[in-house]
Amino acid sequence: MTFAEQLKQLRTARGYSQRKLSEALGMAQSRIGNYEAGLREPDFETLEKIADFFNVPLSSLIASEYGADRELVARVADSLHKNPKLCLLFDRTCYMDDTDLDAVLAVVNAITRERDPE
Secondary structure (H helix, E strand, O other): OOHHHHHHHHHHHOOOOHHHHHHHHOOOHHHHHHHHOOOOOOOHHHHHHHHHHHOOOHHHHHHHHHHHHHHHHHHHHHHHHHOHHHHHHHHHHOOOOHHHHHHHHHHHHHHHHHHOOO
16 A cells, blocks of 8 residues: 555545544645645655654555565664654755765764674
8 A cells, every 4th residue: 555545545434534634643634635635745754744643653654665665764764753863864854965975974984883783
């Protein structure tokens, strides 16, 4: 089930119109409509808001679209949700080019090696 389908299912099962849900989440009704139509994808912060509002695990909103990678996506989503610093790091690296990502990975690997007992 896609995020769009899942959002619509949650909304209708709980008796919310798009207008009422948009008011509860503090966003335009058109955003909810675009999410449900699959025309727009929410950012991570919005996903967290939706998950919290419906009291469902964040991973359940996104993992269903990823098939075989569902377990990995669920684990990553839960980790990001639980750790604001990890979420910030992820947000900052999302749009980096390969050179910058290689530099970040080199730093992370160096830190990790320092902590790993050999």
